[in-house]
Amino acid sequence: MQPALEASETSFAGTPPATLARVVVVIPALDEQASLPRVIERLHGLGLKRIRVVDNGSRDRTAEVARRCGVEVITEPKRGYGQACWTGCENLPSDVEWILFCNADGSDDIERVPELMRASEGKVELVLGVRTADTNGQDYLTPSQRFGNKLATTLIRLLWSARYADLGPLRLISRRAFERLNMRDRGFGWTVEMQVRAAEECLAVKEVPVRNFARTAGFSKISGTVKGSFQAGTIILSTIAALWLKRPGVQRALTWFSALLLLAGAAAMLPFGDFAVVGNVPRFLIGAGVMGAGYAVSWALRQPTLRLLWTVALGARLMLLFMHPGDDIWRYIWEGRVTLAGFNPYQLAPNADALEQLRDSVVWPHVGHPTLTAVYPPLTQLCFAVIASLGSGVIVFKLFFALVDLAVGALLLKRFGRTVALTYLWNPLVIYSFAGGGHYDSLFVLPLVGALLLASSESSKRRSALSALLLGCSIAVKWASGPLALWWVWRAWRKHGRFAAGWTGILTALPMLTLLFLVIPGTSWQQLGPHDWITYSWSAPLLPSVIKWLTGFAPNNQFYLLPVLVVSAAIAIRVKEPWRATAMFFFAVLALSPANHGWYFTWFIAAAACLPALGWSARLVGVSAFAYFWVLHVNTTQGAWTLSPQLSVLLWLPFVAPALIAIKWTP
Numbered sequence: 001m002q003p004a005l006e007a008s009e010t011s012f013a014g015t016p017p018a019t020l021a022r023v024v025v026v027i028p029a030l031d032e033q034a035s036l037p038r039v040i041e042r043l044h045g046l047g048l049k050r051i052r053v054v055d056n057g058s059r060d061r062t063a064e065v066a067r068r069c070g071v072e073v074i075t076e077p078k079r080g081y082g083q084a085c086w087t088g089c090e091n092l093p094s095d096v097e098w099i100l101f102c103n104a105d106g107s108d109d110i111e112r113v114p115e116l117m118r119a120s121e122g123k124v125e126l127v128l129g130v131r132t133a134d135t136n137g138q139d140y141l142t143p144s145q146r147f148g149n150k151l152a153t154t155l156i157r158l159l160w161s162a163r164y165a166d167l168g169p170l171r172l173i174s175r176r177a178f179e180r181l182n183m184r185d186r187g188f189g190w191t192v193e194m195q196v197r198a199a200e201e202c203l204a205v206k207e208v209p210v211r212n213f214a215r216t217a218g219f220s221k222i223s224g225t226v227k228g229s230f231q232a233g234t235i236i237l238s239t240i241a242a243l244w245l246k247r248p249g250v251q252r253a254l255t256w257f258s259a260l261l262l263l264a265g266a267a268a269m270l271p272f273g274d275f276a277v278v279g280n281v282p283r284f285l286i287g288a289g290v291m292g293a294g295y296a297v298s299w300a301l302r303q304p305t306l307r308l309l310w311t312v313a314l315g316a317r318l319m320l321l322f323m324h325p326g327d328d329i330w331r332y333i334w335e336g337r338v339t340l341a342g343f344n345p346y347q348l349a350p351n352a353d354a355l356e357q358l359r360d361s362v363v364w365p366h367v368g369h370p371t372l373t374a375v376y377p378p379l380t381q382l383c384f385a386v387i388a389s390l391g392s393g394v395i396v397f398k399l400f401f402a403l404v405d406l407a408v409g410a411l412l413l414k415r416f417g418r419t420v421a422l423t424y425l426w427n428p429l430v431i432y433s434f435a436g437g438g439h440y441d442s443l444f445v446l447p448l449v450g451a452l453l454l455a456s457s458e459s460s461k462r463r464s465a466l467s468a469l470l471l472g473c474s475i476a477v478k479w480a481s482g483p484l485a486l487w488w489v490w491r492a493w494r495k496h497g498r499f500a501a502g503w504t505g506i507l508t509a510l511p512m513l514t515l516l517f518l519v520i521p522g523t524s525w526q527q528l529g530p531h532d533w534i535t536y537s538w539s540a541p542l543l544p545s546v547i548k549w550l551t552g553f554a555p556n557n558q559f560y561l562l563p564v565l566v567v568s569a570a571i572a573i574r575v576k577e578p579w580r581a582t583a584m585f586f587f588a589v590l591a592l593s594p595a596n597h598g599w600y601f602t603w604f605i606a607a608a609a610c611l612p613a614l615g616w617s618a619r620l621v622g623v624s625a626f627a628y629f630w631v632l633h634v635n636t637t638q639g640a641w642t643l644s645p646q647l648s649v650l651l652w653l654p655f656v657a658p659a660l661i662a663i664k665w666t667p
Contacts, residue, residue, distance in 0.1 A: 015175075017117070017118075018098040022097040023050065023099070023117070024092060024093075025048055026052050027088075027101075027104045028056055028088065029055055029066070030055075030084075032058070032104040033060045033061045035106040036062060036104050037065060046110065046113055046114065050072075052088045053104070054073075055075050055076065086186060089178065097175050097176075101171050102169060106213060109210035109211040119208050120206075125203045125204055126173045126203050127207075129168045130166040131168045151236075151237075152240065155237075156195065159244050168212075170210055173194070180201055180203075181194060181203075187235055189238070196240070254298075254301060255298075255304050255305075258295070258297035263294075263312060263316055265287045265291030266287065266291060266316040269285075269320075270322065273436060273437075285626055289626075294426075295427065295428050298426050301419075303418050309413075309421065316431045317434075317435035320432060321435055329439075331368055332397055333392050335380075335384045336381075336392060338355060338374075339520075340389055345520075346373050347522070376440075376478075377478060378528075380443065380477050383440075401438060401443065402442075404446050405430065405434040408442060408446050408449050411449050420610045424605060424609045429602060444481060450467075451467045451468070468492070468507040469507045469511070480600075483589075488504050488508060491572075491576075538557075539596055539641070540643055540651060542592075542652050564592055567585070579610055583608035583614050586608075590655075591656070598626065604617070605618045614658070614659055621655040624651055631647070
């Protein structure tokens with residue numbers, strides 16, 4: 001048979017041909033106590049003595065049987081064919097120059113191994129045993145195996161111009177070539193990845209015809225069942241797709257395509273930010289959909305350039321600065337004016353006679369709930385006053401929120417790299433919420449992210465104190481992060497004792513107390529509490545609506561503070577990692593709260609973007625949360641705030657499903 005791939009000038013030579021003394025045999029094994037002894041006996045009969053059996057979590061006596069046969073046994077409890085193969089290749093003796101992989105079930109043509117070794121002469125770095133060269137090799141391949149082989153090798157030929165005849169397990173590879181391939185797959189895609197990476201690295205490959213036998217005992221974990229065959233096929237195809245998407249040319253094309261869609265989507269939604277106008281919400285959502293498509297494409301990116309990362313992040317936000325804002329921003333501007341003028345916003349409602357001089361024809365007509373005093377925490381009021389001192393226009397406020405939002409992305413970039421930063425900075429919901437809608441939540445996310453960065457770094461009393469102080473600043477901007485103080489206090493108790501826990505609690509409360517008594521004196525705790533419209537309003541609930549639907553029970557919103565505190569205490573005790581604890585906390589808050597708005601999900605996104613397990617919820621909700629805005633369309637056209645069951649599923653399922661799969665109550 002002719003070589004599947006010819007040696008190229010970029011392929012390295014110099015590895016001596018495989019000989020018995022320089023070959024180590026790696027055999028991944030899972031519940032193969034009956035078939036393994038015969039495989040080892042056949043290998044010993046060829047003179048191969050350096051054999052490693054990797055027990056991949058067997059429930060039978062596989063490891064014991066292998067030791068009795070006089071071979072090295074390595075335990076790898078984490079399941080996966082690729083995981084077992086990788087473990088078998090770790091810590092090889094320095095004189096080993098070739099690695100032979102074979103199955104433990106007796107199906108491989110062990111007697112043809114000498115032919116594989118002879119084929120390693122010259123520049124050949126990978127020798128593959130091909131079971132499809134004649135009918136004897138295919139006799140014991142199932143129809144699904146033959147179809148999968150044909151499909152996979154065809155796709156590899158089309159996408160990489162590499163001709164392979166089989167994906168068989170019997171293969172011999174030089175140690176230098178194996179290290180060069182930098183294998184990543186830890187599952188059944190191992191063989192596919194090896195052959196694709198060999199093509200990408202221009203290795204010299206040779207194929208040798210081998211026979212295939214029925215397994216001598218036991219049953220196949222892959223091809224023995226319809227489910228296993230389907231899973232194997234899915235893994236092979238997904239592995240090929242993932243490897244193709246990683247190619248430099250494909251990555252460049254996807255990067256630009258993603259960037260253009262995000263910017264085009266932002267431009268498309270820009271004119272339709274005024275949701276009080278009938279027909280604007282559907283057009284706004286079309287733009288959000290285009291942004292969402294671009295964001296979805298970005299999930300396949302590995303390392304976008306910093307220039308493009310920031311160009312898209314800045315460009316999309318700059319465009320949306322000129323979008324009609326959400327209703328809340330008018331209240332922000334008003335509160336800033338009131339505080340800046342020296343009045344106490346917790347004691348004077350906007351319609352108070354004393355504030356007559358502050359009313360104008362631009363801001364005042366849009367101020368919501370003019371009969372109610374301020375609901376925002378003290379540090380927020382101070383921030384509004386600072387921004388108002390720079391200019392009380394909408395653009396100034398939105399620009400401030402967007403710059404703080406970009407600072408969050410910069411911190412994530414510095415700590416976790418471009419992929420995590422992209423998850424946050426290119427998230428359509430994040431881009432809209434602060435630069436477009438003009439919501440102030442970025443002001444409380446930034447100090448919280450700072451607190452998390454300090455809490456997750458090397459522990460010291462100074463860092464812990466600063467972390468607690470930053471958490472206190474976050475709480476003084478928005479009450480939502482308040483229960484997280486339980487995690488900080490418990491962590492200080494566990495690491496440094498009761499005295500440190502006490503100081504942590506004091507530092508967490510310090511920003512709120514300082515502002516309350518020094519900046520806004522004369523304000524009582526009752527005046528800081530929620531008003532009736534907050535206590536009883538429902539917007540986009542999850543669990544409260546399910547409870548109401550099942551039982552008819554619909555208490556006021558403060559009832560759900562109790563389960564939030566219980567969950568917060570459980571997280572504080574059981575979850576040691578601060579980012580994971582914060583993401584789980586916000587997940588619980590959003591699920592339990594009766595009053596949710598679309599931009600609230602940005603809290604979770606900021607905390608979960610760096611977590612592989614919860615990152616998919618952060619990505620998906622950045623698109624699905626736009627379903628919330630359809631409620632505004634219904635409210636405009638029908639005069640009713642209604643969240644239909646279908647809309648609830650569209651909003652919540654992409655957020656909840658991946659998170660529930662990922663969240664495990666382990667430290």
